[in-house]
Amino acid sequence: MRRIVFSCACVIFGFAASFGAVTPKKKPAAVTRKAPVKKRVVARRSAVIPAAVRATANDSVAQWLNVPGTMENPAAMIPFFEQLYRLEGRETNEVLRVFHYGDSHTAADEWSGTLRYLLQARFGDGGNGYSHAGQPWRGYRRLDLKSWNSRGWYSDGLAGREGDGLYGLAGVSLSTERAGEMVNLQTEATRAEFQYLRQPGGGRVEVSDNGTVLEIVDTDGAGMPMAQKLALGEGPHFLTARTLDRRPVRLHGWVTENLRGLTWEMMGINGAQASVGLKWEDAGLAPVYRDHAPGLIVLAYGTNEARNRDWTFESYRDMFIALLDKYRRLAPAASILVIGPPDHQIRTRTGWAPHEKIDVILEAQRAACAARGAAFWDIRDRMGGKGAMRQWVYAGMAQGDYVHFTGPGYRLLGAALYKELMGQFSTFARVRRETMEPKTAVFAAPITYGQTNTNP
Incomplete structure (x- = not known):
């Protein structure tokens, strides 16, 4: 069923880049207004791309995506690959988790959803993993589940709403002080x-x-993150959390898993910069990382930083090193993969031009990865290099803002990263078999006088 949902969602849904708070609105005071004057609304037409130009752009995109071996420092992926190897060989019956942090490119759950679908098809469906409580901003979605909430919640942790940093695993929480407010989750686990x-x-x-009360959770006590385990039966589930009192409640999210397999857990936030991770309290994250240790942490930031004039090469590199150190403390056994920002362009007086500061962000991330032993994947290079976004727009794989991709474009990037990961994993698996597994006898024939009898 989840595969059908995923496939349908990939066709139906496009990228939703807008976001906002899920907050109750006050009823405005009654005022006397004049009848509004109707204005004629003229729809803005998208530029028509000639068929020949679109075909050429599609060929260019396909050629760039087929370039092999672009991951830098793939040796940093060995701890994750070892767990993949054991999972595929059924040497373990555990869940292998991937935490994918990022900005709106990640939050769309198109390329993260593609990776989830492809990897679970090969290594087993470990479930959804972590997901936000409800719908903390308009446009939030996961392609492998359905999540929503009533109107009386306030979202903490979004861009511009940083507070105490106790927002849970994905950096966003929902709060209310009203009774009868609900968050819902529909999935299979x-x-x-x-x-x-x-x-x-x-x-x-x-x-x-599914309408049956499982637990009454009392959230009163000393401030710290908590988790209530839930006993589920077989089949689909409709989980609901409903507040019972007019007292403060802050929810972080759900963890829904199967008994074995892989999860790819999307934790993107619209408008996020990498530095937001440094504002999340280690004390709030440590218990979750201890109980749900990831095998791989993916960090995909940089688009919003490129538009922030405050970042220099040195300041961004140092910040990113601190961020890598933070995740090393939280998950010392995990691999870390940093995905650089994709190409994007800005409008100038003469037309669209590549954003020059992407160069600074890419090189700062690359330097931080080299300093801390993380793997690095230059997605802009895989797209075709600086200025390649124009071809992606012409091919219908990116949107007209020259920043975000379309659904098919994100899925292409997800498939490209899957191909890169599996290529590196195949190399690891071959070397591991050659160097670590016991050698088998060259001949099965009987031994005669200390010599192998090779005659039939």
Whole structure:
């Protein structure tokens, strides 16, 4: 069923780049207004790309994506590849988790969803993993589940809303002080966890599955993140968390998994810069990382930083090194893969031109990865290099803002990264078999006088 949902979603949904808070609106005071004057709205037409130009652009995109071996420092992926190897060989019956942090490119869940689909098809479906509580901003979605909430919640942790940093694994939480507010999750899994913040004076939350109450969770206590394990039966699940009191409640999210396989857990935030991760308290993240240790952490930032004039090469490199150090502390056994920002362009007086500061961000990320032993994948180079976004727009693989991709474009990037990962994994698996597994006898014939009898 989830595969069907994924396939349908890939066709139906495009990229949703807008976001906003899920907050209750006050009823405006009654005022006397004049009848509005209707204005004629003229729809803005997109530029028509000639068929020949589109065909040429498609050929260019396909050629660039087929370039092999572009990952830098692939040796940093060995810990993750070892776990993949054991999972594929059925040497382990555990869940191998991938945490994918990033900005709006990640939050679309098109390329992360493509990677999830392809990797789970090969290594087993480990479930959804972590997902946000409800819908913390308009446009939030996961292609492998359905999540929504009532109107009386406030989103913490979004761009411009940084506070105490206790926002859970993905850096965003939902808060309310009203009774009867709900968050819902519809998915399939064999086990689940409800994550929230315990705080002084916190209210109670009723957690149910398919209409049956599972737990009454009291969130009152010393401030710290907590998790309530939930016993699930077989089949699809409709999980609901409903507040029971007019007291403060802050929810982080859900963890829904199967007993074995791989998860690719999307944790993108629209408008995010990499530095947001440094604002999340280690004390709030450490328990989650301990109980749900990832095998791979993916960091995909840079687009928003390129438009921030405050970043220099040195300041961004140093910040990114601190970010890598943070994730090393949280998950010392995990591999870290940094994905550089894609090409994007800005409008000038003479037309569209490549954003020059992408060069600075890319080189700063590359230097940080070299300093801390992380793998690096230059997605701009894979796209075709500086200025390649124009061809992606012409091919219908990127949007007219020359920043974001279309659904097919994101899925192409996801497939390209999957191909890169599996290429590197194949090399690792071959070397591992040659060097670590016991050698088999060259001949099966009997031994005669200390010599191998090669005669039939």
